[in-house]
Amino acid sequence: MFDNADALLLARIQFAFTVSFHFIFPSFSIGLASYLAVLEGLWLKTGKPLYLDLFKYWLKIFAIAFAMGVVSGIVMSYQFGTNWSVFSDKAGPVIGPLMAYEVLTAFFLEAGFLGVMLFGMKKVGPRLHYTATLMVAIGTFISAFWILSVNSWMQTPTGYEINAAGQFVPGPSWWAIVFNPSFPYRLVHTVIAAYLTTALVVGAVGAWHLLKDRKNLHARKMFSMAMWMAALVAPVQIFVGDMHGLNTLEHQPAKVMAMEGHYDSHPDGAPLILFGIPNSAEKRVDYAIQIPKASSLILKHDPDAPLAGLDTIPADRQPPVGVVFWSFRIMVGLGMLMLGLGLFSLFARVRHRLYDWPLLHRFALVMGPAGFVAVIAGWVTTEVGRQPFTIYGLLRTADSASPLAAPAVGASLVAFVLVYFAVFGFGTWYILKLMGKSPHSGEEDISDAPIRTAGITPAQAVEGGR
Amino acid sequence: MTINFDLATIWAFIIAFAVFAYVVMDGFDLGIGILFPAFGVGEERDTAMNAIAPVWDGNETWLVLGGGGLMAAFPLAYAIVLPALYPPIIAMLLALIFRGVAFEFRWRDPKHRAFWDLAFTGGSFMAAFTQGIALGALLQGIAVSGRAYGGGWLDWLTPFTILTGISTVIAYALLGATWLIWKTEGAPQDHAWRLARIIGPATLAAIVAVSLATPFLDATYFQRWFAMPWVLLSAQVPLLVSLASFLFWRALKLRHERAPFLIALFIFLLCFAGLGISMFPYVVPDQITIWDAAAPERSQVFMLIGAGIMVPIILIYTGFSYWVFRGKVGHDGYH
Numbered sequence: 153m154f155d156n157a158d159a160l161l162l163a164r165i166q167f168a169f170t171v172s173f174h175f176i177f178p179s180f181s182i183g184l185a186s187y188l189a190v191l192e193g194l195w196l197k198t199g200k201p202l203y204l205d206l207f208k209y210w211l212k213i214f215a216i217a218f219a220m221g222v223v224s225g226i227v228m229s230y231q232f233g234t235n236w237s238v239f240s241d242k243a244g245p246v247i248g249p250l251m252a253y254e255v256l257t258a259f260f261l262e263a264g265f266l267g268v269m270l271f272g273m274k275k276v277g278p279r280l281h282y283t284a285t286l287m288v289a290i291g292t293f294i295s296a297f298w299i300l301s302v303n304s305w306m307q308t309p310t311g312y313e314i315n316a317a318g319q320f321v322p323g324p325s326w327w328a329i330v331f332n333p334s335f336p337y338r339l340v341h342t343v344i345a346a347y348l349t350t351a352l353v354v355g356a357v358g359a360w361h362l363l364k365d366r367k368n369l370h371a372r373k374m375f376s377m378a379m380w381m382a383a384l385v386a387p388v389q390i391f392v393g394d395m396h397g398l399n400t401l402e403h404q405p406a407k408v409m410a411m412e413g414h415y416d417s418h419p420d421g422a423p424l425i426l427f428g429i430p431n432s433a434e435k436r437v438d439y440a441i442q443i444p445k446a447s448s449l450i451l452k453h454d455p456d457a458p459l460a461g462l463d464t465i466p467a468d469r470q471p472p473v474g475v476v477f478w479s480f481r482i483m484v485g486l487g488m489l490m491l492g493l494g495l496f497s498l499f500a501r502v503r504h505r506l507y508d509w510p511l512l513h514r515f516a517l518v519m520g521p522a523g524f525v526a527v528i529a530g531w532v533t534t535e536v537g538r539q540p541f542t543i544y545g546l547l548r549t550a551d552s553a554s555p556l557a558a559p560a561v562g563a564s565l566v567a568f569v570l571v572y573f574a575v576f577g578f579g580t581w582y583i584l585k586l587m588g589k590s591p592h593s594g595e596e597d598i599s600d601a602p603i604r605t606a607g608i609t610p611a612q613a614v615e616g617g618r
Numbered sequence: 619m620t621i622n623f624d625l626a627t628i629w630a631f632i633i634a635f636a637v638f639a640y641v642v643m644d645g646f647d648l649g650i651g652i653l654f655p656a657f658g659v660g661e662e663r664d665t666a667m668n669a670i671a672p673v674w675d676g677n678e679t680w681l682v683l684g685g686g687g688l689m690a691a692f693p694l695a696y697a698i699v700l701p702a703l704y705p706p707i708i709a710m711l712l713a714l715i716f717r718g719v720a721f722e723f724r725w726r727d728p729k730h731r732a733f734w735d736l737a738f739t740g741g742s743f744m745a746a747f748t749q750g751i752a753l754g755a756l757l758q759g760i761a762v763s764g765r766a767y768g769g770g771w772l773d774w775l776t777p778f779t780i781l782t783g784i785s786t787v788i789a790y791a792l793l794g795a796t797w798l799i800w801k802t803e804g805a806p807q808d809h810a811w812r813l814a815r816i817i818g819p820a821t822l823a824a825i826v827a828v829s830l831a832t833p834f835l836d837a838t839y840f841q842r843w844f845a846m847p848w849v850l851l852s853a854q855v856p857l858l859v860s861l862a863s864f865l866f867w868r869a870l871k872l873r874h875e876r877a878p879f880l881i882a883l884f885i886f887l888l889c890f891a892g893l894g895i896s897m898f899p900y901v902v903p904d905q906i907t908i909w910d911a912a913a914p915e916r917s918q919v920f921m922l923i924g925a926g927i928m929v930p931i932i933l934i935y936t937g938f939s940y941w942v943f944r945g946k947v948g949h950d951g952y953h
Contacts, residue, residue, distance in 0.1 A: 227711045234707055234708065237697035253921070257928060259682055260935075263679045265939070267672030271671065322917055322920070324916075555767060556701055560704050
């Protein structure tokens with residue numbers, strides 16, 4: 153009924169499913185932790201209760217998102233061993249220490265100070281509490297640093313040797329492993345993506361409440377902050393993404409060929425295919441709408457520069473084109489829309505209509521989930537584009553999996569799908585419910601709701617007015 | 619070889635420390651989850667939850683260090699053991715998901731509180747049970763073929779592993795009950811006193827049962843435990859367990875609030891030492907030693923620098939976090 157190919161496919165689907173689901177939460181909590189640190193910092197600096205209200209509002213949402221990130225992340229740390237044991241044996245000596253550093257320098261920092269951040273304000277006072285908030289925010293960044301180093305090493309492996317047992321082992325310099333060629337680009341691109349994702353979510357929540365009540369000062373403040381972020385960061389992200397693409401062209405040309413839909417080589421200038429339907433059987437892009445020579449212009453900064461196509465890559469080393477082609481276009485398209493939102497908000501700001509232009513607010517609302525979609529699409533592009541390898545060019549995906557029976561993997565996959573949709577579905581619903589409540593003066597503490605939902609008590613108003 | 623000998627042994631101890639830290643710290647979290655249905659809905663349950671809400675996340679991180687550290691320091695062991703324990707490990711991960719989100723969700727959704735309480739208990743029970751099964755399955759031996767697991771996907775399921783699974787549930791419940799004695803007062807504490815009086819003897823029975831079964835699994839274990847001169851050392855373990863059990867009983871009688879938890883910790887430490895006597899220097903019994911599985915010196919040295927600097931710092935701020943939330947907890951959240 154099942155054979156090894158089925159077990160491999162099931163293991164791949166399981167990893168793709170669990171990692172995609174997992175990444176939604178950190179891409180939000182990395183940005184949100186920093187946003188919370190900014191809000192609390194502004195509160196301490198200015199003493200304005202508005203910032204404390206916003207801090208408390210988003211802290212409740214952060215607590216849920218963070219918890220879901222933690223529990224879905226533990227799955228990832230064990231899945232290397234359960235489903236990809238050959239990969240773990242072979243790559244463990246190189247990437248294992250990087251992941252151990254992630255645990256030692258990031259996970260403990262986040263987890264250790266999270267309790268104080270969530271529940272400790274009255275116990276330790278504002279200054280020490282702010283330190284805890286900063287530690288959590290810094291922890292999320294350190295975590296991104298290490299895990300993206302691991303991923304980048306799998307994409308552009310450097311600094312390794314291969315021992316008699318066939319394991320990848322570290323060479324003389326860890327620097328060459330940690331700071332492998334694609335790492336700086338991937339790190340900057342991913343962290344900015346997290347900030348942008350968060351800005352879009354905060355902006356959408358602000359927009360939602362402005363559509364209901366454009367006088368709500370809390371909604372105004374969060375919307376304004378989010379729109380500044382989008383306007384400033386979206387162009388930076390497009391620039392960084394372009395540099396990341398050039399880096400990929402240098403180290404993983406086959407991935408860029410798939411992204412561009414270039415089945416054939418173009419000796420004198422390659423076209424930029426805007427849209428079309430990749431047809432891998434016939435090795436061409438059907439119904440292509442393209443700009444002549446534009447791809448060479450972007451990738452080589454010369455319209456007549458030759459660009460090699462997938463016809464130069466052996467068939468057994470090519471990534472699947474369709475998925476990569478589409479996911480890349482989804483990411484770029486959403487990036488352009490984010491830029492559009494940022495520019496629109498600047499225009500509205502200049503015309504003093506930032507808070508009373510329903511079209512802008514509706515646009516921001518619709519763009520709320522765009523960051524998540526773009527982040528997942530970007531990851532699909534880079535991960536599928538790396539196929540058929542786990543360690544690029546060196547270890548094939550088919551040679552990486554655990555020797556497991558297909559029914560075992562099939563059963564676990566079904567269990568993960570059911571549990572993730574149920575549990576994280578509930579979690580997302582709770583987050584949306586919290587977002588649906590309008591931010592207000594004397595925002596409740598995280599531990600108040602829902603035991604006492606009566607609203608503002610005098611004691612809290614005093615506390616908030618400190 | 620000499621330097622490698624030292625490094626592999628040091629790393630074996632570091633990972634053993636991480637696992638032990640996980641077992642006792644998340645042990646009392648999971649234990650409270652296991653005992654949750656025994657507590658009344660409302661104040662009692664809220665208090666029990668508050669006793670661990672600020673610290674459970676940090677406690678669970680030791681599990682990630684144990685797993686991640688194993689992959690980094692002993693990749694071959696990680697690659698053989700995890701596929702061998704595939705179903706219990708996946709079940710544990712799913713159980714920890716339910717347990718972890720229940721902390722947040724039960725406060726957010728009063729209408730479904732009963733459901734999330736059930737998820738909290740079910741998740742805690744299942745996580746404890748599967749961790750015990752994993753331990754038993756490792757102890758009873760794993761089939762190895764080449765550099766990979768060589769058995770079927772249900773090899774782990776035996777009467778012995780069911781015994782270790784149930785024993786772990788009972789032992790975690792003891793940690794949970796004694797933690798509540800320390801951290802609460804009034805009705806929930808009275809409840810915890812009563813529970814500890816039942817679970818204490820049950821834990822001792824579980825320890826005796828597993829201890830009696832283990833040496834007969836395998837001739838090597840028998841030899842380690844009963845051959846001279848090892849027996850002089852190994853005999854101290856059951857003697858100390860007996861002494862600790864007596865002290866535990868006395869502490870309950872005299873109503874010492876902290877001693878029961880601390881003595882329970884000591885009993886865990888003894889069991890862990892006993893496990894070490896059975897296993898060392900193997901990571902996969904009779905097949906793979908720590909030196910077979912060790913990552914190269916460069917990997918282990920690089921990590922040792924990080925662990926040497928970071929683990930003390932982690933212990934300091936973890937201690938700080940516990941200190942912030944010291945004293946008795948109330949039922950209405952931290953203010």
